[in-house]
Amino acid sequence: MSRNLLLTLRFDGTAYHGWQWQSNAISVQQRITEAAQSVFCEPIKIHGCSRTDAGVHARMFCCNFHADKEIPVDKIPAALNAYLPRDISVYQAEERAQDFHARYSCIKKEYVYCICNTKYRDPFLENRAYFYRYPLAVHDLHDAAQAFVGTHDFSSFCSSGSSVEQKIRTISEFSVTRNGELVLFRVSADGFLYNMVRIMVGTLLDVAEKKFFARDIPNIITAKNREAAGITAPPQGLYLNKVFY
Amino acid sequence: MSRNLLLTLRFDGTAYHGWQWQSNAISVQQRITEAAQSVFCEPIKIHGCSRTDAGVHARMFCCNFHADKEIPVDKIPAALNAYLPRDISVYQAEERAQDFHARYSCIKKEYVYCICNTKYRDPFLENRAYFYRYPLAVHDLHDAAQAFVGTHDFSSFCSSGSSVEQKIRTISEFSVTRNGELVLFRVSADGFLYNMVRIMVGTLLDVAEKKFFARDIPNIITAKNREAAGITAPPQGLYLNKVFY
Secondary structure, three states: OOEEEEEEEEEOHHHOOOOOOOOOOOOHHHHHHHHHHHHHOOOOOOEEOOOOOOOOEEEEEEEEEEEOOOOOHHHHHHHHHOOOOOOEEEEEEEEEOOOOOOOOOOOEEEEEEEEEOOOOOOHHHOOOOEEOOOOOOHHHHHHHHHHHOEEEEOHHHOOOOOOOOOOEEEEEEEEEEEEOOEEEEEEEEOOOOOOHHHHHHHHHHHHHOOOOOHHHHHHHHHHOOHHHOOOOOOHHHEEEEEEEO | OOEEEEEEEEEOHHHOOOOOOOOOOOOHHHHHHHHHHHHHOOOOOOEEOOOOOOOOEEEEEEEEEEEOOOOOHHHHHHHHHOOOOOOEEEEEEEEEOOOOOOOOOOOEEEEEEEEEOOOOOOHHHOOOOEEOOOOOOHHHHHHHHHHHOEEEEOHHHOOOOOOOOOOEEEEEEEEEEEEOOEEEEEEEEOOOOOOHHHHHHHHHHHHHOOOOOHHHHHHHHHHOOHHHOOOOOOHHHEEEEEEEO
16 A cells, blocks of 8 residues: 655745646646656655745645655655755655645644845845835734634635635734844634735735725625735745644 | 945845956956946946955945945935845945045954755755754854964965965954854954855864864964865855944
């Protein structure tokens, strides 16, 4: 019987059109699949824990696949990394139960959205953060973000093009903190809709720019209408940070 | 009379053949000179605070030049950045006395050498740190590094090709610390010879690999011979971190 293997990886998403395999562009899923097929010498179907958008990064991303070839799990990361480009790195492989699925078995995910809040661009954060030059009042943003915490229908924070029917999700934590020049939005939930973090962050930036008031956020949620919410913040600031099973 | 302007900048050195203008390769000095000539509409000669090697980075780099055109100093960074690629960012401009020189007026510089000390490569530190997989005993390296502190002839830690005659320098601080997966070598001195930080770090790594003993370092210094010291650590881990006037 084939083993069900869980991989934990990290990737810089700058060069990729997201996680999901595309017919006309390079995806992380394609790179991992090609590496796994080279290592295991058999057709491999990889299941990712989430779809990330083009340019979005992952400090922790999980995926699983079934494979027959018996390679010791502690040898798998280095074997895959030998076939992977340097912007993708596998750092753990584990055997899981047959019914484990990287997406459906996931109980919680944490995303971090990173803003570089300085007057001038930082060359070391190019493609790694959203550059936003106007000073952000972090405490006000943190307070405003608390309206998202809890169980809500997040239809207003889901881009069109999503095929998901059920749009109720539970956000367990949403913090906004400053670390020097960086402003970090940290959101944990049982699941996320298409572009949900980026639209929530964009809406908070619209609050910072006084296009909305913080007290409007509950009404934006109850509107269940994407048009009611703010902009979609750009992808390069977004990191999938933790995945829980 | 022309003003003497001091610029403070930051650059990711990955794409450049160092600071110094080269006839056959792109340098940071060339990019800054071209931007300054575009902004000031006059021939500009830029003096850098140091020569950095190909692939070496700067969190803080200083340079000065004389220019006639009267542009308010607080407008200069944005004006230059409009002409600079995104891996170079000017974040301050100041007027200085006529005899100020970015290199000769400098009293102290701090370099940081950054090692990513993990079993698997971190995609976010590609070209930004030296990847070194064997666990490093940071306290031992710190203790060994103290032999470099003080006033010494550092000829053993100077690559051939240097035209500098006087090789006595004073290191005021040399610390080795761990911050999670990163091991940071922080060195301050009144001046540095060609490749000096990279050879000192390489020698400490040779100590970690037991090719030398820590107690050999004073003898390596007194040998005044490059052959006596260890390897030259690769450029991508090196950052010019602070410049003092």
